Amino acid sequence: MLTDLKSRFDTAEIAELMSYAVAGDPSALEHAALEYQHNSGLELFGWEDDGLVVGLVGFEETEDGSLELRHIAVLPENRGKGYARGMILELMTQRNPRYVVAETTDESTADFYRALGFMVYSLGDGPNGAEVLRCVYEVEEPEED
Structure with a gap:
């Protein structure tokens, strides 16, 4: 279950x-902290397991109905257990977004998204x-009966 971490x-x-x-990157960490504190549109949630926050996801919902992922991380000792996939x-x-969007410069991160069915450009x-x-x-729209 996701918990608000902001x-x-x-x-x-x-x-x-x-x-x-x-x-x-310490400067990127400081910048992210300021963004989450001062931008009401940014949300930060975490995944808890036995009282420990093992992962987090930061995102923004855009006007076009997209969910823009800004940050996602899982504690190193908990990677490969499906937490990042579960948070998404x-x-x-x-x-219920129309699209989920993320940007990365890391090819292994892009492979993670590909494995979830994301198209990578x-x-x-x-x-x-x-x-x-x-x-x-x-995101596929649910079929109506």
Whole structure:
């Protein structure tokens, strides 16, 4: 079950998880903290297992009905157990978006999204020279009886 973490961003537990989402970059971690504190449109949820937050997902719902994933991370010792997939599926169930969108420069992260059924498109090279990959999942509309 997803739990709202936005008010807990300044705890060591949540900061550690977010550090994995920003590849350990202290300035990116500080920037993310400020964004979640000051942008009411950004939401941050976590997945708890036996009282421990093992993963988090930060996102924004856009005007076109998309769910834009901003950050996703799972504690290293809990990776490969389906938590990231579970958080994304839970968000799709709760929010019923038209699309789920994420961007990454990491090919293994793009492979994770591909395994979930996302289409992956190259946006070309980003500011740091790394290829930016846009991952898009079109959520199927439920069939009416």
